[in-house]
Amino acid sequence: MSKLIYFVDDDKMILHLLEYTFSGRDEYTVKSFRRGEDCLEALDQSPDLIILDHSFVGNNSKFSTGLDLLREIRKKSTHAEIFVLTANENDKLRTEYESLGVRKFITKNEFFIDNLIEAIGRNFSSN
Numbered sequence: 001m002s003k004l005i006y007f008v009d010d011d012k013m014i015l016h017l018l019e020y021t022f023s024g025r026d027e028y029t030v031k032s033f034r035r036g037e038d039c040l041e042a043l044d045q046s047p048d049l050i051i052l053d054h055s056f057v058g059n060n061s062k063f064s065t066g067l068d069l070l071r072e073i074r075k076k077s078t079h080a081e082i083f084v085l086t087a088n089e090n091d092k093l094r095t096e097y098e099s100l101g102v103r104k105f106i107t108k109n110e111f112f113i114d115n116l117i118e119a120i121g122r123n124f125s126s127n
Contacts, residue, residue, distance in 0.1 A: 056069075083120075086105070
């Protein structure tokens, strides 16, 4: 049975790259969202994993950060595992996310796709 993964990022190029990378794999079903509100509306589909960006700008979302969105997600769904995928390499920010139950904090660098593939594989193989 395939695992449902949600990607939430305001950057269309990142979402296209993530969709391209993961959509062709039989073990995953992928849905992408540019706005946090759209992700919240789709939580009734019970995603297995949600991968959040930290910063949301210019997409008319009421959520300015992944932290804001994560707090709302946790009110509605405690089932989904959460990863953060961000360009922000801030240890304080990482600690704040981890205190809210984030399992993995991945920095958007030149290796982030490889790191994400590995982290997702490990997450589902340990469940």
